[in-house]
Amino acid sequence: MKLDYMLDHIPENIRQHTTKRTFQPGDVVVRKGEKADHVYILTAGKLRVSNEFESGQRYTFASLEVPDMIGDLEVLAEQEHFAATNEAVTECQVLSLTADTFLHWMKTDNDFAVAVAKLLAAKMYPTSNEAGRVKFQPSQERFEEYLAKRLGDIETDLFILHTSRQQIADDIGTSVKTVNRCVTKMRDDGDLSLLHGKITLNREQQARLRAVWKNEP
Template identity: 30%
Template sequence: MKFEDIVNKYPELSQYVSRIPSDLKTAFTLRSYPAGCVIHQKDDALDTIGILLNGTLKVINEFDTGNAYMIEYNHPIDFIGDVTVLAEKCCTSVTIEAVSKCTVIHFSRSDFESWLVQDPELLRILARNVACKLYNSSYRHGTELFYKSPRLLLEFIKSYAEGATPDSEGVYRITETRQQLSEQLGMIQKTLDRTVNRLKEDGLIYLNKGKICFTEKQLSKIRNQIY
């Protein structure tokens, strides 16, 4: 697919690439990632910079203990590797995994850094995006220490729905295991299990083969309960 065809297919991309050097319009790789695919792993050398065109990504910080902390979900248009480039580090600080099927356009790191030098507006956009993520992270930091477990899970469900697409019957299904959820939410699994059962009893979710599911109607109730 030609670069112009990609911009036509994903028009939101145009504001980011209006000043892209002409030679980069033929120096890219377009890739599709299935749900669950790791796009890059923490501590890997960053050789390419990606731009998320569609789908949802989750950003995870993994630790030597085997535990993982879910930092955020990212939606189009978003950059993959921007923090590492701006920090002038060689390796990534987080793991990025596809939540749903994703399409990403990749440029080599050297090409992307050259583009930044020639395009101060893109540099400003990147800095703003990173600052917004830091702002949101700082704003939420400590939530797991002060919110009770039902509120934490409801906040997670609401955030999950913002980046997910319901099935043909209008049902959302959270694919993470209970262990993964407990690590992301910062609560022990027994507490999570009790919280899931409580939300189920309250009619806010239901379970299908052990996975948390909810409808648009239940999501509306969840949003009302949070606010």
């Protein structure tokens, strides 16, 4: 039984202890280090998950979409604080419930417990499968792979990437300075162009990028 179906059939004794909340783009739902005493079930919108380090650098490593959860891992692992920051990318709606209510629901509803376990497994598998890959992949390769993924299957005479350099740095786990260095190298090699500071790819550049990264996941 899928979690989104179960959200439409929440036991009344659980529903009475839930709260609906709305977050606007840019709002922080939870911040790394805050007390993990609630679980949030995403019912609408998209979230960005990132880790912030003492150096001030931020690494965005995942995104959450309906019906993902925030805080389920921390509560089940009996951790007191949230491990990552979750920020709204679009307008988001969540169902908020205390850690105790969440655990009670799991203990008294086997279908819900299985649905949560499957959701956790789906989130953790890609992390395990890619463990260490980013750490040891050169920044230039990370940037080019990121660009190829953003290009995807788009067919256009001129692809324009509207993402800021800071966001690119966050997404690939590096600094803006390093991103700028990667952009400069690709521009000097003729593999990308700039339009008012925005990264662009003409059809020839798109083809070259796809040829290099077409076999990447």
